[in-house]
Structure formats: C-alpha cells, structure tokens
Amino acid sequence: AQMERDKSHYRFFSPEMNQKAEERFFLVQALGDAIANNRLRLVYQPQIRVQDTRLQGMEALARWTDPKFGAISPARFIPLAEDANLIGQLGEWSLRTACQQMARWIASGSPIHTVSVNLSAIHFHNPELPDLIFRILDETGIPPESLIIEITESTMIDNHEQTIRTARTLRQFGVGMSMDDFGTGFSSLSNLASLPVNEVKIDRSFMNGIERDEKLRKVVRAIIQIGKNLGMTVVAEGIETEQQWRMLRRTECDVIQGFYFSRPLETDEIDAWLARRAPTPPIALAS
Ligand code: C2E
Numbered sequence: 001a002q003m004e005r006d007k008s009h010y011r012f013f014s015p016e017m018n019q020k021a022e023e024r025f026f027l028v029q030a031l032g033d034a035i036a037n038n039r040l041r042l043v044y045q046p047q048i049r050v051q052d053t054r055l056q057g058m059e060a061l062a063r064w065t066d067p068k069f070g071a072i073s074p075a076r077f078i079p080l081a082e083d084a085n086l087i088g089q090l091g092e093w094s095l096r097t098a099c100q101q102m103a104r105w106i107a108s109g110s111p112i113h114t115v116s117v118n119l120s121a122i123h124f125h126n127p128e129l130p131d132l133i134f135r136i137l138d139e140t141g142i143p144p145e146s147l148i149i150e151i152t153e154s155t156m157i158d159n160h161e162q163t164i165r166t167a168r169t170l171r172q173f174g175v176g177m178s179m180d181d182f183g184t185g186f187s188s189l190s191n192l193a194s195l196p197v198n199e200v201k202i203d204r205s206f207m208n209g210i211e212r213d214e215k216l217r218k219v220v221r222a223i224i225q226i227g228k229n230l231g232m233t234v235v236a237e238g239i240e241t242e243q244q245w246r247m248l249r250r251t252e253c254d255v256i257q258g259f260y261f262s263r264p265l266e267t268d269e270i271d272a273w274l275a276r277r278a279p280t281p282p283i284a285l286a287s
C-alpha cells in the first residue's frame with residue numbers, strides 16, 4: 001500500500017525499470033559464476049621506463065566476456081561486483097592470477113620486473129587482506145617487490161585508518177603501493193605526503209590536451225616534481241600520441257603507460273610483443 005502511494009516506489013514498477021532490475025539480477029549471477037569458475041581473464045598493459053624505454057612491468061586489467069551478454073567492461077562489472085558483495089572474490093582471483101603469471105614470467109626469464117594489480121576500496125577495507133596477499137606470495141613464490149597494489153586516490157581518503165594500516169603493512173614487507181588516478185580526488189597533495197605509497201599514477205585525464213595547453217603542461221610537471229620530491233616512482237597513464245610521449249621525456253616522470261606504446265595485451269600476445277620491440281639484449285640501448 002505504501003508503494004502505491006509513493007511516487008518514487010511506484011516508478012520502480014515501470015516496465016523499463018523492471019527489465020533493468022531483471023537484467024542486473026542475471027548479470028550478477030553470471031558474474032558470480034564467472035569468478036567462481038575462472039572465466040574472467042586478465043590482460044596486461046606494458047609500463048615503459050621513460051629513461052631508456054625498456055619495459056618496467058605490466059598492469060593487470062580484468063576482462064569479462066559472458067557467452068550471453070558479450071564483453072562487459074570493468075567500468076560496469078567492478079561496481080556490480082562491489083554492490084553484489086563479490087569484490088572480495090574478484091580481488092582474490094585478480095591477485096592470484098596476476099601473481100601466477102608473474103611467477104611464469106620470472107621462470108621464463110621475461111624482462112618483466114613487476115605486475116600491478118588493481119584492488120577496490122571495499123576490498124581494501126578488509127583487515128584480512130594483508131594475510132591473503134602474503135599467502136598468495138607464498139603460494140606463487142614471487143618476491144614481494146614484484147607485486148604492486150594499485151588503489152585509487154579516493155580509496156586512500158575514505159576509511160583512512162584501516163587503509164593506512166594495510167598499506168603500511170604491505171610496504172613493510174616490500175609490496176609496492178601505488179596511488180591510481182591521481183589528481184581526480186580531493187585534497188590530493190596532502191594525501192600524497194601522508195600515505196604509505198611509493199608510486200603515484202597521474203590520471204590520464206591530464207594527458208588530454210597537454211600538447212596544446214601550456215598551463216596544463218605546467219600542472220603535470222609540478223605533479224611529477226612533487227612525486228619525485230617525495231621519493232616516489234611517478235607513472236603517467238593514458239599516453240596516446242608521440243607528442244605526449246615527447247613532452248613527458250623532458251620531465252622526471254619515471255614510467256609511462258598508454259595506447260601509444262601498447263594496448264592491454266592478452267597473455268598469448270605478450271611474447272610476440274616483446275620480441276617485436278626489444279631486439280636489444282640486456283646491454284645498452286641505442287636510441
Ligand atoms: P585504471 O586502473 O586506471 O586502468 C587504466 C584504464 O585505462 C584501463 O581501462 C586501460 O585499458 C585504459 N587505458 C590504458 N591506456 C590508455 C590510453 O592510452 N588511452 C585511454 N583512453 N585509455 C587507456 P580498463 O581496462 O577498462 O579499466 C578501467 C578501470 O577498471 C581501471 O582503471 C581500474 O580502476 C578498474 N579495473 C580494471 N581491472 C580491475 C581489477 O581486476 N580489479 C579492480 N578492482 N578494478 C579493476
């Protein structure tokens with residue numbers, strides 16, 4: 001009876017809304033199944049050192065192709081997983097899968113030093129997360145230094161205490177902590193100074209237009225300077241053009257990532273990509 005009187009509830013029963021809710025229900029079920037049955041996959045985007053253009057590491061990015069719904073982007077299924085209480089399982093799956101892949105790269109002598117894994121804010125609030133990570137490092141036998149955990153700037157700000165405690169524990173054991181999408185949240189600079197992170201990733205929205213916009217260029221240079229002064233590795237993401245790449249080479253930025261160098265690669269594309277771009281053995285780079 002309440003619902004019939006309340007307009008906002010009444011609207012819930014409009015056909016489109018009903019269909020949306022139904023679709024969401026099936027999508028959540030499919031996602032739960034996909035995680036449980038190892039039907040998500042990770043793709044890996046190369047991260048390039050600015051100084052010598054050698055490969056530094058890979059960022060692992062989750063992909064989901066459902067037989068019925070088709071390819072669904074992380075922008076859609078990550079929030080869904082968060083809402084449906086699946087994000088812990090998804091995070092554990094990402095961590096384990098990426099660390100297993102890293103172990104294979106180490107075993108085969110690939111020139112890949114680190115793997116970066118994105119974790120959601122909600123997962124980061126779980127006080128058992130450090131134990132899970134140490135268990136996975138143990139299982140896979142990779143050194144803690146080869147794993148980097150990326151969390152967004154906004155994650156760093158909410159639930160401060162648990163987040164800081166976890167980040168500090170991970171840092172003490174040598175695991176890398178990276179602040180992702182930097183510059184899009186609030187009170188960025190003070191957070192950067194006070195949080196236990198050793199890497200900062202400048203959000204790709206800053207790269208749009210740096211070729212043309214002198215002021216924006218100055219902002220990006222200043223952020224890079226601050227990161228370097230705080231002793232961090234500075235990563236620029238979303239480099240799409242040669243001009244952006246040229247501009248960043250003239251800064252102290254350490255690592256870049258973007259479509260200009262490579263899109264995220266399927267695991268079976270990586271060897272060919274490595275062979276294509278790196279004819280030089282681990283000696284000097286003539287460039
Ligand atoms: P992110 O961690 O900031 O990842 C960078 C995103 O930018 C990726 O989108 C990547 O494909 C895209 N990208 C890389 N280079 C370029 C470029 O040059 N230009 C443009 N326009 N885009 C570029 P993707 O894979 O769709 O992931 C979106 C977001 O979803 C990620 O942002 C991350 O926050 C989240 N995500 C992805 N995989 C996972 C995961 O396994 N767990 C969690 N919790 N989040 C994930």
Ligand code: MG
Binds near residue numbers: 059118150180
């Ligand atoms: Mg990321």
Ligand code: MG
Binds near residue numbers: 237
């Ligand atoms: Mg990012």
Ligand code: MG
Binds near residue numbers: 181
């Ligand atoms: Mg992002």
